[in-house]
Amino acid sequence: MSLRTKLLALSLLTLLLPWSAWMLLQELEGYLRGSHEETLLASARTLAGALPDEFRERLGALPADYLPVRSLQRHPSLDGYGDDWPGQEPGRWLPSVNGGPGLRVMAGEYSGKLFLLIDVPVQESTAVAVMVRLLVRSPRGLFRYTIEPAAPGPLQLSDERGASGQAQGFWLDHGEGFRLELALPLAVSNSEIAVRADRAEKPAAGRSVRAQWLPLLPAWRAASNWLSRPGVAATRSWLVDADGWVLAGSRGPADAAEPGTAQTTWLQRSIYALVAGNEAEPVAGDWPVDPVRFEPTLMETMQSGGEASQWARDPDTAAVWNTVAVPVTVDGAVRGAIVKRSTSEGLLLMTNRALARLLLTTLALALLLAVGLWLYATRLSRRVRRLGSAVSEAMDRRVDPATLPLLRDGDELGELARNNERLLRAVTEYGQYLQTLASKLSHELKTPLAITRSSLDNLATHELDPETRRYIERAREGIDRQSAIVRAMSEASRLEASIEGAEWSRVDLADFVRGCTDGYRDLYGGRRLEVFLPDRPVSLRCAPDLLAQALDKLVDNAMSLSGTEDRVSVLLEAVDGHVDLAVRNTGTRLPDELQDRLFDSLVSLRARRGESPHLGLGLYIVRLVSAAHGGDVSARNLPGEQGVEFRINLPVPRTAKGISTGQ
Numbered sequence: 001m002s003l004r005t006k007l008l009a010l011s012l013l014t015l016l017l018p019w020s021a022w023m024l025l026q027e028l029e030g031y032l033r034g035s036h037e038e039t040l041l042a043s044a045r046t047l048a049g050a051l052p053d054e055f056r057e058r059l060g061a062l063p064a065d066y067l068p069v070r071s072l073q074r075h076p077s078l079d080g081y082g083d084d085w086p087g088q089e090p091g092r093w094l095p096s097v098n099g100g101p102g103l104r105v106m107a108g109e110y111s112g113k114l115f116l117l118i119d120v121p122v123q124e125s126t127a128v129a130v131m132v133r134l135l136v137r138s139p140r141g142l143f144r145y146t147i148e149p150a151a152p153g154p155l156q157l158s159d160e161r162g163a164s165g166q167a168q169g170f171w172l173d174h175g176e177g178f179r180l181e182l183a184l185p186l187a188v189s190n191s192e193i194a195v196r197a198d199r200a201e202k203p204a205a206g207r208s209v210r211a212q213w214l215p216l217l218p219a220w221r222a223a224s225n226w227l228s229r230p231g232v233a234a235t236r237s238w239l240v241d242a243d244g245w246v247l248a249g250s251r252g253p254a255d256a257a258e259p260g261t262a263q264t265t266w267l268q269r270s271i272y273a274l275v276a277g278n279e280a281e282p283v284a285g286d287w288p289v290d291p292v293r294f295e296p297t298l299m300e301t302m303q304s305g306g307e308a309s310q311w312a313r314d315p316d317t318a319a320v321w322n323t324v325a326v327p328v329t330v331d332g333a334v335r336g337a338i339v340k341r342s343t344s345e346g347l348l349l350m351t352n353r354a355l356a357r358l359l360l361t362t363l364a365l366a367l368l369l370a371v372g373l374w375l376y377a378t379r380l381s382r383r384v385r386r387l388g389s390a391v392s393e394a395m396d397r398r399v400d401p402a403t404l405p406l407l408r409d410g411d412e413l414g415e416l417a418r419n420n421e422r423l424l425r426a427v428t429e430y431g432q433y434l435q436t437l438a439s440k441l442s443h444e445l446k447t448p449l450a451i452t453r454s455s456l457d458n459l460a461t462h463e464l465d466p467e468t469r470r471y472i473e474r475a476r477e478g479i480d481r482q483s484a485i486v487r488a489m490s491e492a493s494r495l496e497a498s499i500e501g502a503e504w505s506r507v508d509l510a511d512f513v514r515g516c517t518d519g520y521r522d523l524y525g526g527r528r529l530e531v532f533l534p535d536r537p538v539s540l541r542c543a544p545d546l547l548a549q550a551l552d553k554l555v556d557n558a559m560s561l562s563g564t565e566d567r568v569s570v571l572l573e574a575v576d577g578h579v580d581l582a583v584r585n586t587g588t589r590l591p592d593e594l595q596d597r598l599f600d601s602l603v604s605l606r607a608r609r610g611e612s613p614h615l616g617l618g619l620y621i622v623r624l625v626s627a628a629h630g631g632d633v634s635a636r637n638l639p640g641e642q643g644v645e646f647r648i649n650l651p652v653p654r655t656a657k658g659i660s661t662g663q
Helices: 005-048 053-060 221-225 266-276 298-305 351-399 410-458 466-498 508-524 543-561 593-595 616-626
Strands: 067-071 092-094 102-108 113-121 130-140 141-147 153-157 167-174 177-184 192-201 214-218 236-241 246-248 308-313 320-330 333-344 505-508 528-532 539-542 567-577 578-587 632-637 643-651
Touching: 005 308, 005 320, 005 333, 005 351, 053 221, 053 333, 102 192, 113 130, 113 192, 130 177, 141 167, 153 643, 167 351, 214 221, 214 505, 221 236, 221 246, 298 308, 298 320, 298 333, 410 466, 410 505, 505 508, 508 528, 508 539, 508 543, 508 567, 508 578, 539 543, 543 567, 543 578, 543 643, 616 632, 616 643
Parallel strands: 067 102, 067 214, 528 567
Antiparallel strands: 092 102, 102 113, 113 177, 130 141, 130 192, 153 167, 167 177, 192 214, 236 246, 236 333, 308 320, 320 333, 505 539, 567 578, 578 643, 632 643
């Protein structure tokens, strides 16, 4: 992992600060909601426990089926649309009777009149003529109405017997059936209705089953007044039956039932939704101020005797609604519930705005710090890479260590660059010392060797016993080996001196290598020597004598490091921009730890030693020849245990016609 990546990963730990602020916000929101919910439940429990016996008795005496009658705030417009009616619940569903369609009916009262909104869903694909039969029973008598208009529009209805009780209404067709909106001059108290939808082709007489009578139950005004008394109406409260139908409701302040009016931005609402985790909550924007019936999901828990709670959110603000229901029991059975609803401004609109700002501030600071650390790590990594590349180049190409970057910087990297400069300079001086060591040794050893040889020759002229003469022969052999070493060192010294004075000419390298290898076959008779040359001539301006010495050293090295059963190959390859001369041999491998030192002076890695001494000057001479031609030399182990390859790479200047392919 790079230094920049490590610092960037380390900077991510700064995100723990905004994360902790985020967790604190969520815990605080949960605490506030829990406190608000518990307070609302406690208030509902108090109301349920203090409910007067009069209302409890009425709850216990409620009929199994009835039709709630809402108190309308204004006279409905008889147009069939129903937008003048309260509540999102369209009314009580009455199942099919006599094979006709079912229907849904809602009742309301205003100024002494009964209003009915009847919705009859009829599928268009199976639609037939449908008529609605309405029966009204009151202290004034029984009235029957048959509604079967010829076309949608206003209605004027009279009792089938012609008795008093004329009704007005409107028939409206819509895509899923039709809707009736009726107004009857009827007092709601002690009245019942029965309504059903029949197919028009069925005979009116006879054997049909009558619709079920539904008592009309107006709102409990006394209970509404009790719920609206001072000290109770701080929030909206309702008394409902076991199915959630509203029997009475408080007339508290409007802001207790409606969402907050403080507008928030989309970003604030999104942040609040994430903090509060209320994305799954229902949207309460279309909830009515005066509901007719509460949601069955809220009533299910209450019907089993438990307390229920539900949260909803406003789509345009950060306000949330909390609705709770506490059951009211009569003689041990759940017959109704006290429902309370309150609105609270969301977390972002309360005193916790400071915490929200803290969250945003810490998040911004963490991101700024991460970006700053990343930029710093990028600059630091770039400086380290520059220094590393310069050190590698100085070691590989033997350039002046004074060219290293960062030498004048005052930080730790500057100190590292200066230490590397001193180390490279010491290595360079040591390399120069090794390069001149052979010349110095050869010069200093020539005179002692000559003196020793002349002394042995003089001693050999005297009469000596066989044992003494044998020791003299062994001393001469040692002198010969030392002389060979001195000649090898002198050869390397002379080559270094003769490189600048070498004669350069343009030769065909293919013919040049072919001639050299023919001589090697005569010299190394019985050895397997293969030559791979290009089909076309390869012309290059070079120093032929120097190249011949370098190739001699490589072939001699390959022959001496391999056995008689191994194969030695010489390859010449010409590609765009350079010429490669390679020597390969099987049967050996280079030690990985010393491959970079093979071409240094006085370094020998021969594991087998013959009579000829090996000072490690052969490959050093190859490197000198390659450098004189502006190229380099490399060594590598071939894949698959196939042996070793030494390769001389000779570049061709693009400004001159350095290479020719014979075209």
